[in-house]
Amino acid sequence: MNRKDFLLALDEMLELSPGTLSGSEPLDALEGWDSLAVISFIALVDERLNKVVEGEKLAKAKTVADLLDLAGVTVPA
């Protein structure tokens, strides 16, 4: 899964229009980023990338780009 696909998956997860997220968005500016979204994000990374996201690291994430880093999605769009 490349960066573009992952951003689209995050759009869908947060019920945003496809192509909304670019990576620079602060998480606290996203209305849908809450505890349930955290659960969905960890599940998404586990299912699509077979990777376990550690919650204590996720707690420190400030932007969508930080989520991409946690997911290990570094391939440019």
Place this chain on the structure above:
Amino acid sequence: MRIRRERIAFPGGPASVLSLGQGGVPVLLLHGFAGDLLTWHFNIATLAADRRAVAVDLPGHGESTLDVGSGRVADFAFWVERLLDVLNLPLVHAVGHSMGGYVALSLARRAPERVASLSLVASAGVGPRFDADFLRRLPALADGAEALALASMLFARPSPLTERLASVMLAQAGDPRRRLALEAIVRASFLNAGEAPPVDWAALPMPVQFLWGRQDRIIPVPDPSRLPPSPGPSSPLHLFDNAGHLPHSEAAGPVTAVLRDFLTACDA
């Protein structure tokens, strides 16, 4: 992975449940006092990779009924057992944090045939005297400063979660009905509790493990004399560095890994 959050009609008022995953021996997650099922938000999805994972709002908490009955935490085990019937879960791995640990332990005592394993995270009921003043103040927070001060006590180190937790706690205290429910629990279960009597671990047929943050200021790490006589593969005590009373948040990765491995081992 499908995430299902529902409020189930239930005698005495609704039960709020969050379910993920499927199959296997399900894991039941029980939160602590003044928390809710979302306390497991860093853990539940990973646990659900292997099995169904079900987190529950206990009475007086989250979106479940505010009817706490007698307010005795041990009685919540009866409520949980009835909920397992409704959810058609004859057997679960029980994981409880703090007050939820006491509920899980009570469930294991009253219905051992329904508990495949028991994981007690910074659990009440195991032994050490807990910080009753902290619990007494929690439902009746005066302002944001007090909320922040109490929330800080839950963590070993400054945490990005502290502020968010403080605002949730303050919102709870501002809800008169919830405040009454939580205060009823404090009166009935915590104020005169003192040190818990020793647990007869030998009477529990299922594997038991203990998980604790080394810097827990609310319920300190128990003295080994309070634990099963031969801690080992079947009843280990796991201590987590740089973690306070919320090791499943502050050390979420290691705690989830320990839970996952233990549950898998106990499936056999």
